[in-house]
Amino acid sequence: MRVGEFTVISPRNAMKDIFMESICGHITHIDDRISFSSLDINKNLAIHFYGIKIDFKDNNISWDLLTPKILGHIFLFNWEDEGTLKTIEKMLDHLAGISTTPIMVIANVNGNNDLPMPEKFVEPNGFALEPTVRFTYCQLSDSKCTKRAVSGIVNILLERLP
Amino acid sequence: MFEDQSNSLRVSKKLEIIYHLLNGEPISHLIDDMKNHEVIDTQKFMWEKTVEFGVKSRGKNFARDEVTRYMTPSDQYQKLKNCKEPKYYCKGTLCINNHQECARNKIKEHIDIMADAIRQFIDQNVEEIA
Numbered sequence: 001m002r003v004g005e006f007t008v009i010s011p012r013n014a015m016k017d018i019f020m021e022s023i024c025g026h027i028t029h030i031d032d033r034i035s036f037s038s039l040d041i042n043k044n045l046a047i048h049f050y051g052i053k054i055d056f057k058d059n060n061i062s063w064d065l066l067t068p069k070i071l072g073h074i075f076l077f078n079w080e081d082e083g084t085l086k087t088i089e090k091m092l093d094h095l096a097g098i099s100t101t102p103i104m105v106i107a108n109v110n111g112n113n114d115l116p117m118p119e120k121f122v123e124p125n126g127f128a129l130e131p132t133v134r135f136t137y138c139q140l141s142d143s144k145c146t147k148r149a150v151s152g153i154v155n156i157l158l159e160r161l162p
Numbered sequence: 163m164f165e166d167q168s169n170s171l172r173v174s175k176k177l178e179i180i181y182h183l184l185n186g187e188p189i190s191h192l193i194d195d196m197k198n199h200e201v202i203d204t205q206k207f208m209w210e211k212t213v214e215f216g217v218k219s220r221g222k223n224f225a226r227d228e229v230t231r232y233m234t235p236s237d238q239y240q241k242l243k244n245c246k247e248p249k250y251y252c253k254g255t256l257c258i259n260n261h262q263e264c265a266r267n268k269i270k271e272h273i274d275i276m277a278d279a280i281r282q283f284i285d286q287n288v289e290e291i292a
Contacts, residue, residue: 085181089174089178092173093172096172118284118287118288121215127180128214133173
């Protein structure tokens with residue numbers, strides 16, 4: 001079986017765990033900041049998600065060693081909490097700077113009230129901040145929405161194929 | 163570990179601009195702490211996004227004039243500032259290195275106009291959905 005690996009990076013454990021559980025239906029906690037889940041696409045392909053909680057001063061993860069194997073990075077923050085956006089900024093710049101691995105930044109929203117922008121503007125594969133860095137929003141517990149966001153990052157990968 | 167490795171506008175700045183823009187907050191002041199090349203990149207980014215929102219919102223009916231007509235033309239801006247430089251010089255990319263404050267003020271005006279245009283494109287679509 002071939003495996004595609006993605007990181008799910010968030011400033012809070014709950015956010016990444018809810019996101020991964022909504023996609024995979026299950027989650028394994030490795031330690032107090034890392035979790036794992038997997039989704040079988042078919043008998044030949046699975047996607048593995050590595051959930052990582054980060055904070056402002058995070059510098060003890062060997063990203064240089066990890067990133068060559070990672071197909072994409074998914075960043076999460078709370079739309080209603082600018083502090084969570086600030087927490088992911090440095091890591092976002094770092095990972096966007098060291099490789100062209102696709103990145104999807106997902107804002108967690110509460111329900112359908114006060115969405116950042118109509119869906120039309122984030123379809124089909126997110127709003128482009130850069131060619132390989134996209135922005136979208138989801139209610140993290142909404143599996144339909146989170147799966148669409150993952151499809152988006154897979155589509156960015158497919159767009160890059162020669 | 164997290165040193166700035168790029169000369170262009172960082173992706174976090176772009177995200178921050180979009181975040182404040184979509185929250186209805188002013189964004190032109192975000193360039194105050196930026197280096198000159200970042201200011202130019204911000205203007206370019208905003209123009210690209212304005213066109214993107216415009217085209218997604220209006221399709222073929224989008225015309226760049228809908229946005230640019232609210233911007234002070236270069237010759238008028240130069241008169242207002244008693245500028246003695248040639249007309250073609252009044253571009254952010256050229257002037258920002260020699261007349262930093264003046265060029266930044268002009269770019270701020272453009273950024274605010276583009277932000278208003280983007281918000282209008284979004285609001286129109288929200289109304290259509292409602």
